[in-house]
Amino acid sequence: MNFAKAKRIPIESIPVIDIAALTGGRTDPAAELTVAEQMGEAANGVGFFYVRNHGVPEELIKAAFDISGRFFASPLEAKNSVRVTEKKRGYIEPYTGIMKGNTRRDFRETFLWGREFDRPTLDELASVPLVGPNQWPEFLPDMKPVLNDYFEACVEVGRKILRAFALAMEIEPGYFSGNFDRCIARGSALYYPPQPENLGEDQFGIGAHTDWGVLTLLCQDEVGGLQVLSGDGEWVTAHPIPGTFVVNVGDCLQKWTNRRLLSNQHRVVNSSDRYRQSIAMFVDPDFDTPIIPVVRPGETPRDEPTTCGEQVMDSFRKAYD
Numbered sequence: 321m322n323f324a325k326a327k328r329i330p331i332e333s334i335p336v337i338d339i340a341a342l343t344g345g346r347t348d349p350a351a352e353l354t355v356a357e358q359m360g361e362a363a364n365g366v367g368f369f370y371v372r373n374h375g376v377p378e379e380l381i382k383a384a385f386d387i388s389g390r391f392f393a394s395p396l397e398a399k400n401s402v403r404v405t406e407k408k409r410g411y412i413e414p415y416t417g418i419m420k421g422n423t424r425r426d427f428r429e430t431f432l433w434g435r436e437f438d439r440p441t442l443d444e445l446a447s448v449p450l451v452g453p454n455q456w457p458e459f460l461p462d463m464k465p466v467l468n469d470y471f472e473a474c475v476e477v478g479r480k481i482l483r484a485f486a487l488a489m490e491i492e493p494g495y496f497s498g499n500f501d502r503c504i505a506r507g508s509a510l511y512y513p514p515q516p517e518n519l520g521e522d523q524f525g526i527g528a529h530t531d532w533g534v535l536t537l538l539c540q541d542e543v544g545g546l547q548v549l550s551g552d553g554e555w556v557t558a559h560p561i562p563g564t565f566v567v568n569v570g571d572c573l574q575k576w577t578n579r580r581l582l583s584n585q586h587r588v589v590n591s592s593d594r595y596r597q598s599i600a601m602f603v604d605p606d607f608d609t610p611i612i613p614v615v616r617p618g619e620t621p622r623d624e625p626t627t628c629g630e631q632v633m634d635s636f637r638k639a640y641d
């Protein structure tokens with residue numbers, strides 16, 4: 321028995337893109353378009369790339385990792401005081417979810433949260449799946465303000481990246497990023513204990529999967545363990561690179577772009593002797609946002625129309641029911 325292997329690749333194999341032209345607050349359409357084209361190319365190739373100069377302050381990232389680390393280090397009983405709700409907010413124990421096509425349940429622990437809507441909005445949206453009250457632990461009062469700030473900062477960056485994808489595709493710039501007032505975006509703080517080697521090569525922190533929504537911004541610590549499927553079918557390591565986010569395209573955006581952008585498989589195995597932390601931000605718009613393939617002249621749609629919320633809920637059901 322051994323860990324699942326991945327080839328160690330040169331760090332440049334997954335592109336690192338400087339997105340200061342999108343996040344810097346100055347408007348320079350030519351620079352923005354250059355970045356947009358670089359991102360479009362990367363998302364069309366491996367479906368993954370790193371971004372630097374994303375604009376989320378390092379202190380905020382550190383605070384988000386510190387507070388979620390303290391949460392995961394708390395006793396199971398305390399964590400289960402905020403057990404995940406039907407609306408997919410709160411704590412999920414290890415060995416709960418299983419990704420499609422995998423044989424074993426994931427080893428990771430998860431804390432899910434979403435936008436902090438006010439009471440009247442929550443009442444109005446009571447029947448919308450994925451929109452509900454967050455489950456903040458009473459024993460860690462800082463978790464709510466820190467993770468809320470992190471959430472909103474990442475949604476802002478994600479929308480800038482989506483705008484750039486639309487520019488690269490020569491469609492209306494707000495096409496993918498417009499619909500976020502009642503978004504179903506989710507933060508997922510993740511904790512991967514060191515995985516004993518004798519669990520074998522089909523045990524993962526998170527098994528091979530594609531992401532379900534529109535766009536994912538992933539921040540990983542320095543431990544490593546993320547693996548991405550390369551174009552030639554080999555698993556390759558996506559090294560931690562300080563100061564960057566890993567960006568990947570989800571199933572909704574793959575459908576929305578008529579498969580011009582790729583929703584690629586990835587997985588995590590923590591073969592180190594330390595715990596690993598990451599935070600995935602799923603930058604998904606309002607539940608009812610139509611996902612209808614954008615076709616170029618002469619192209620036919622390659623997927624059936626859906627909505628962002630339906631697509632994500634369908635995947636949740638398959639992973640957790």
Ligand SMILES: O=C(O)CCC(=O)C(=O)O
Pocket residue numbers: 508510526531538540546586587588598599600
């Ligand atoms: O922890 C990671 O590096 C990846 C997490 C992930 O792929 C996910 O939550 O969808």
Ligand SMILES: [Fe+2]
Pocket residue numbers: 529530531586
């Ligand atoms: Fe993922």
